[in-house]
Amino acid sequence: MARRTAPRDIASYGDLFDPKEAAEPILGRAVRDSLTEWLTEIWAADDLVKVGLQPRRRAMFDGVPGVGKTTLAHHLAARLGLPMLAVRPDKLISKWVGQSSEQIGALFDAAAAADPPILLFLDEFDAYARHRRRSEQGADDERNMIVDTFLQRVEQHSGFLIAATNFADHVDQAMWRRFDIHITLELPGLAERRRIIQRYLMPYGLPADALESLAIALETASPALIRSFCEGLKRQIILGPLLKLDMSRGAVIDRVVSTVHPHKDVGKPRLWSHGSQDQSVRAMPWPLPAAEEVKAEPPVCRPDVAVVSLNDRRNKP
Amino acid sequence: MPEAKTQRGTNTIVADELRGYIHRIERIEEMRSQSADDIRAVYAEAKAHGYTPKYIRKVIKARKQTPSDRDDERAMMDLYETAAGLRDELPLFRAVGAMSVDLTARESVVEALKQLVPLAGEIVVRVGGVAVRLWRDEAGNPQAEDVVDRPASAPSAAGNTGSATPKPKVDVPDCDDAGAEELGREAFRNDQPIISNPFPWDDPRRALWDVGWRKESGGDGMGPDD
Ligand SMILES: Nc1ncnc2c1ncn2[C@@H]1O[C@H](COP(=O)(O)OP(=O)(O)OP(=O)(O)O)[C@@H](O)[C@H]1O
Ligand SMILES: [Mg+2]
Numbered sequence: 001m002a003r004r005t006a007p008r009d010i011a012s013y014g015d016l017f018d019p020k021e022a023a024e025p026i027l028g029r030a031v032r033d034s035l036t037e038w039l040t041e042i043w044a045a046d047d048l049v050k051v052g053l054q055p056r057r058r059a060m061f062d063g064v065p066g067v068g069k070t071t072l073a074h075h076l077a078a079r080l081g082l083p084m085l086a087v088r089p090d091k092l093i094s095k096w097v098g099q100s101s102e103q104i105g106a107l108f109d110a111a112a113a114a115d116p117p118i119l120l121f122l123d124e125f126d127a128y129a130r131h132r133r134r135s136e137q138g139a140d141d142e143r144n145m146i147v148d149t150f151l152q153r154v155e156q157h158s159g160f161l162i163a164a165t166n167f168a169d170h171v172d173q174a175m176w177r178r179f180d181i182h183i184t185l186e187l188p189g190l191a192e193r194r195r196i197i198q199r200y201l202m203p204y205g206l207p208a209d210a211l212e213s214l215a216i217a218l219e220t221a222s223p224a225l226i227r228s229f230c231e232g233l234k235r236q237i238i239l240g241p242l243l244k245l246d247m248s249r250g251a252v253i254d255r256v257v258s259t260v261h262p263h264k265d266v267g268k269p270r271l272w273s274h275g276s277q278d279q280s281v282r283a284m285p286w287p288l289p290a291a292e293e294v295k296a297e298p299p300v301c302r303p304d305v306a307v308v309s310l311n312d313r314r315n316k317p
Numbered sequence: 318m319p320e321a322k323t324q325r326g327t328n329t330i331v332a333d334e335l336r337g338y339i340h341r342i343e344r345i346e347e348m349r350s351q352s353a354d355d356i357r358a359v360y361a362e363a364k365a366h367g368y369t370p371k372y373i374r375k376v377i378k379a380r381k382q383t384p385s386d387r388d389d390e391r392a393m394m395d396l397y398e399t400a401a402g403l404r405d406e407l408p409l410f411r412a413v414g415a416m417s418v419d420l421t422a423r424e425s426v427v428e429a430l431k432q433l434v435p436l437a438g439e440i441v442v443r444v445g446g447v448a449v450r451l452w453r454d455e456a457g458n459p460q461a462e463d464v465v466d467r468p469a470s471a472p473s474a475a476g477n478t479g480s481a482t483p484k485p486k487v488d489v490p491d492c493d494d495a496g497a498e499e500l501g502r503e504a505f506r507n508d509q510p511i512i513s514n515p516f517p518w519d520d521p522r523r524a525l526w527d528v529g530w531r532k533e534s535g536g537d538g539m540g541p542d543d
Contacts, residue, residue, distance in 0.1 A: 024539045036537045043524035081518035
C-alpha cells in the first residue's frame with residue numbers, strides 16, 4: 001500500500017519535452033491549418049467563455065509511425081509555452097491486476113496539479129483504448145477497466161491532452177468521441193519531401209533537379225525515414241573515408257539503403273528497390289555539394305541590420 | 318624543325334614536355350584574357366542598362382566573402398567612419414532607429430539593442446540615463462543587464478529610476494499588446510524561431526507575439542509554403 005501511495009514526480013511517468021527544444025514539423029496544408037485553428041481557438045478562450053464556450057482541449061493524432069505525431073504535439077506545446085509530458089503504455093500498464101487503473105488515475109492527478117500546466121501526450125494510445133470486449137476472462141476484465149478509467153479521466157481532465165495512435169480504427173468508439181479534434185497525419189507529399197530532404201541533408205544540398213528526382217524516388221517514405229536516409233548519407237560521407245570504404249556514389253547509396261529500413265507497415269519507396277541504379281542517384285552530384293553552393297532559388301531579401309562590435313571589448317566577462 | 322620523339326640521350330623529350338606546358342599556359346592565358354574581355358562586355362552591357370559598374374564590382378567582391386567576414390567588415394567600417402567623423406550618428410542608434418521601436422520606452426530600446434549584440438563581444442551603452450551591458454550567453458541568446466556604477470554597496474535603492482526592480486529569471490519584455498505583436502514581427506525579421514516567444518503561457522501577449530510573427534512571415538510558423 002505505502003509503496004504506491006507515495007506521490008511520484010511528474011517526470012517519472014514519461015519523458016518531459018522542453019518547449020524550447022521543439023522543431024517545426026514539415027506538414028501538408030490541411031494539418032497545418034487545423035493546428036493554427038486550434039491555437040487561435042485556445043488563445044481566444046476569454047472571448048469564447050463570454051458566449052458560454054470553452055476552447056477544445058483534447059486532440060487525437062493518427063498516422064503511421066514516423067509521420068511526426070510526437071513532433072507536432074511538441075511543436076504545439078512549444079507554441080503554447082508549455083512543457084509536454086509524453087507517456088507510453090509501458091509506464092502505465094502494470095502486470096498487477098487493478099494497478100493499471102490506479103496508475104492512470106495518479107498520472108491524471110499529477111498532470112492536473114502540475115504548475116506550470118503541462119500538455120499531456122499519450123503515445124500509442126490504441127494500446128489501452130482498443131474496443132471493449134465482452135469479458136470472457138480476467139485479462140479482458142482488466143482491459144475493460146483500463147478503458148473505463150480512461151473514459152472517465154479523459155473527460156474530466158481540464159488540461160491539454162493529445163493522444164497519438166498508429167491505428168485509428170483500433171480505438172474504442174466511446175473513447176474516440178471523448179476527443180474533440182481529430183487530426184490525421186498523412187505521409188508527406190512531393191513538396192514536403194523536398195523540404196524534408198533539404199532540412200536533414202544540411203549542410204549539404206542538392207540542385208533543384210536532383211532534389212526533385214530524389215523526392216520522387218522517396219514517395220511513400222515517412223519523414224522519419226527520409227531523415228534517417230539523409231543522416232545515413234552524411235554519416236557515410238564523414239566515416240566512410242576513415243573506414244576506407246568505397247566512396248563512389250553508388251556504393252555509398254547502397255550501403256545507406258541497406259542499413260536504413262522503412263517501417264514494415266508502410267510500402268518501400270522506389271529508391272529501396274533500385275538502390276544505386278535508381279535514376280535519382282544518377283542525377284545526384286557527387287561528392288555532395290554544400291547547400292549554399294546550390295541555392296535553388298534566389299535568397300529572400302530581408303532588411304539587413306549592421307552588426308556593431310566594439311573591438312576593445314571582444315572578450316566575454 | 319623536325320624532332321624525333323623517340324630520340325634518347327638528348328634533351329629533346331624534355332624540351333617537348335616543356336613546350337607542352339608552355340602551350341597549355343598560353344592557351345589558358347588566352348582564355349583568361351578572353352574571359353576578362355567577356356566580363357568587361359557584361360559590365361558594359363549592365364552600364365548601358367543604367368547600372369553602375371562600380372557598385373556591381375563591390376557586390377561581387379562581397380559575395381566572395383563569407384557572411385561573417387562581410388558583417389565584420391561592415392561593422393568595422395561603421396566604427397571607423399564614425400570615429401573619423403564621417404557620420405554624425407552612432408551606427409548603433411541608427412540601426413535601432415530603423416527597427417521601428419518606441420524610442421521613448423527604455424525597455425523596447427534595450428530589447429532592440431539586444432538584436433545588435435555581436436556574436437563575440439559585448440556592448441555597453443547608456444539608455445535612458447542608465448548604462449546597460451549587452452552580451453550573448455553560451456547559447457548565443459542576447460542578454461541585457463543594467464550596469465551598476467557604484468559597486469554592490471547600495472543594494473537596489475528602491476527609488477532608482479524604476480530600473481532597479483528585481484528581475485525575474487526569464488525576461489518578459491515590458492510592452493503593451495501592440496508592442497508584443499511588433500516584437501513578434503521583429504523576431505521573424507531577425508530569423509528567430511516562432512517558439513522563441515518570450516511571454517509565458519498565461520500571458521495574453523503570448524498570442525499577440527505569435528500573431529505578429531506569423532503576419533510578418535505570411536505563413537503559419539511551420540515553414541514556407543510550396
Ligand atoms: N513532419 C515532419 N517534419 C520534419 N521532421 C519530421 C516530421 N515527422 C517526423 N520527423 C522526424 O522523424 C522523427 C520521428 O518523428 P516522430 O517521433 O514525431 O514520429 P511519430 O509519428 O511520433 O512516430 P511514432 O508513431 O513512431 O511515435 C523525428 O525525429 C522527427 O525529427
Ligand atoms: Mg511518436
